[in-house]
Amino acid sequence: MIRVQREDFDLGAELRALSDGDHGIGGVASFxxxxxxxxxxxxxxAMTLEHYPGMTEKMLGRIEAEALERWPLxxxxxxxxxxxxxxxxxxxxxxxxxxxxxxxxxSCHFLIDWLxxxxxxxxxxxxxxxxxxxxxxxxxxxxxxRWSKRxx
Amino acid sequence: MIRVQREDFDLGAELRALSDGDHGIGGVASFxxxxxxxxxxxxxxAMTLEHYPGMTEKMLGRIEAEALERWPLxxxxxxxxxxxxxxxxxxxxxxxxxxxxxxxxxSCHFLIDWLxxxxxxxxxxxxxxxxxxxxxxxxxxxxxxRWSKRxx
Amino acid sequence: MKLLYFAWLKTKxxxxxxxxxxxxxxQTVADLLTWLKRRGPxxxxxxxxxxxxxxxxxxxxxxxxxxxTAGDEVALFPPVTGG
Amino acid sequence: MKLLYFAWLKTKxxxxxxxxxxxxxxQTVADLLTWLKRRGPxxxxxxxxxxxxxxxxxxxxxxxxxxxTAGDEVALFPPVTGG
Numbered sequence: 001m002i003r004v005q006r007e008d009f010d011l012g013a014e015l016r017a018l019s020d021g022d023h024g025i026g027g028v029a030s031f032x033x034x035x036x037x038x039x040x041x042x043x044x045x046a047m048t049l050e051h052y053p054g055m056t057e058k059m060l061g062r063i064e065a066e067a068l069e070r071w072p073l074x075x076x077x078x079x080x081x082x083x084x085x086x087x088x089x090x091x092x093x094x095x096x097x098x099x100x101x102x103x104x105x106x107s108c109h110f111l112i113d114w115l116x117x118x119x120x121x122x123x124x125x126x127x128x129x130x131x132x133x134x135x136x137x138x139x140x141x142x143x144x145x146r147w148s149k150r151x152x
Numbered sequence: 153m154i155r156v157q158r159e160d161f162d163l164g165a166e167l168r169a170l171s172d173g174d175h176g177i178g179g180v181a182s183f184x185x186x187x188x189x190x191x192x193x194x195x196x197x198a199m200t201l202e203h204y205p206g207m208t209e210k211m212l213g214r215i216e217a218e219a220l221e222r223w224p225l226x227x228x229x230x231x232x233x234x235x236x237x238x239x240x241x242x243x244x245x246x247x248x249x250x251x252x253x254x255x256x257x258x259s260c261h262f263l264i265d266w267l268x269x270x271x272x273x274x275x276x277x278x279x280x281x282x283x284x285x286x287x288x289x290x291x292x293x294x295x296x297x298r299w300s301k302r303x304x
Numbered sequence: 305m306k307l308l309y310f311a312w313l314k315t316k317x318x319x320x321x322x323x324x325x326x327x328x329x330x331q332t333v334a335d336l337l338t339w340l341k342r343r344g345p346x347x348x349x350x351x352x353x354x355x356x357x358x359x360x361x362x363x364x365x366x367x368x369x370x371x372x373t374a375g376d377e378v379a380l381f382p383p384v385t386g387g
Numbered sequence: 388m389k390l391l392y393f394a395w396l397k398t399k400x401x402x403x404x405x406x407x408x409x410x411x412x413x414q415t416v417a418d419l420l421t422w423l424k425r426r427g428p429x430x431x432x433x434x435x436x437x438x439x440x441x442x443x444x445x446x447x448x449x450x451x452x453x454x455x456t457a458g459d460e461v462a463l464f465p466p467v468t469g470g
Contacts, residue, residue: 012164015184023189023239030182031257032167033387037175038251049386052310052379055363080386087175092387099190101268101470102295105183105261112253112387120360120379121386122311133312136383143254185470201469204393204462207446232469244470253387264470272443272462273469274394285395288466 001076002060004051006083008090018075019097025074029108030095037087045126047134049082049091052120056080063114071107073098078111080119110147117144153228154212156203158235160242170227171249177226181260182247189239197278199286201234201243204272208232215266223259225250230263232271262299269296305374307340309350310381313357316350325374333359334368336378356382388457390423392433393464396440399433408457416442417451419461439465 003009011032019025037044060078067076075097085091094111098104123134155161163184171177189196212230219228227249237243246263250256275286307322314320330339337359341351351357359366360379372378390405397403413422420442424434434440442449443462455461 010164011167012162015163019184019186019240021240023187025186026188027186028184029260031253032171032180033253034171034177034179035175036178036251050310051386052308052360052363052381055360055379058363088171088173099188101183101185101264102291105264108181109257109261112257116253116387117384118365119386120310120381120384122382123385124311133315133382134385136385139254202393203469204391204443204446204464207443207462210446268470269467270448271469272393272464272467274465275468276394285398285465286468288468 001078002057002064003077003079004053004056004060005079005081008081009079009093011090011093014077014079014093015095018077018095022074022097024099025097026099027101027104028095028097029104030093031108031112032090033092033112035085035087035089035091043128044087046084046086047126048084048124048131050122050124051080051082055120059119060115063111063118066114067096067107067111070110071096071098071103072100073103073107076107076111078115080115080121082121113140113143113147116140154209154216154230154232156205156208156212156232156234158233160233161231161245163242163245166229166231166245167247170229170247174226174249176251177249178251179253179256180247180249181256182245183260183264184242185244185264187237187239187241187243195280196239198236198238199278200236200276200283202274202276203232203234207272211271212267215263215270218266219248219259219263222262223248223250223255224252225255225259228259228263230267232267232273234273265292265295265299268292305372306377308377308379310379312382313350313380317346326372331371332368333361333366333370333372333378336372337368337380351380358383388455389460391460391462393462395465396433396463400429409455414454415451416444416449416453416455416461419455420451420463434463441466 019028073096077095079093096104096107124131171180225248229247231245248256248259277284305324309317309319326339330336341348358381388407392400409422413419424431441464
């Protein structure tokens, strides 16, 4: 399941719902991204996440479908927020449930790595010098590329 | 932090507490192990987790210390339950918080892989034929061995 | 053709969304960008570094050689930074 | 010397915890296991497959050649299956 929303989410409730009632699930892996108050050594106050409505849902849905094809998953969830966020706020949740530990852990890692390079979101950070669009990081491309190689 | 306990835990509250108030944290990775109702193709009703009080805490503490040494973590948590558990029940929680996504994801994966081969717990499954001690899996040894190689 | 601009592409061009009718010689993504650059200094600056630019046609990532046609939705944006 | 038995080591020997005084020739983990095997059929069966056995001395994983002394806590158990 994918959700793109302005509102915060209840992490515990979301994770519980993912495995609730399915006793074939042996493990739930999750990653939550939070707004940091330090970016590249500079203090930030808050940020605004812009996205491309329509394409965002399309890309997240495709990334999730890819994970469901590669790993034996009973359930998966991607929630990504947009709009104004303060340090400490939750930005993104990726969670996967599988009979097997490795499948849950790997697919969760895959989902967030791919999301970071494919999902059309852009961060505008408030800095003492005004709003700054965050630059993409090469390390994110490299992290995502790992999963392409493994598929060979 | 490590905890060995008979009682269940509140996943959402535990994860929230891990990052609460620390705005240097950019990501929280977690893995929750659940009791499955199928083991090696056979339906199980419930299981009992036995452990070695004293050594359990020692090993979990050492595994956590190893993770804190290898990755830049702001916080980590291992909770492992013992006693009688039903299908769907939470067995174990491993969670790590870091400024960096990769550090959180990798250290979480490392912790559960190592715990699986080092922490002195044993599962006794209720089966239609009575109580069965679960056999260790070679795949768990292999998963843990990966992390030794990487340290070379 | 509907054009969308995101992040600093929007800031630099001063446009978030517009409908345009490029001339017939605009056949590909590359053609479209070349044509857009001529629309003024804001566009020229925003589109100066093609390497720093991503293009989606009808909400799919597109290459410079991919075709564009009158009814398409074309979005211009920098590499993504969500998550 | 305090001995602890877990999982099927406990089931097969019928003992979960005991205090023993092995003879002076018991110097290592291997010596101890050899001595324990002679204590009856339950012990012989439980300790038959050394490969399937893990030993901890004073709550640290130990090898067959590691020393054991009178004041030690020695635990015998199968490979762990928690998590």
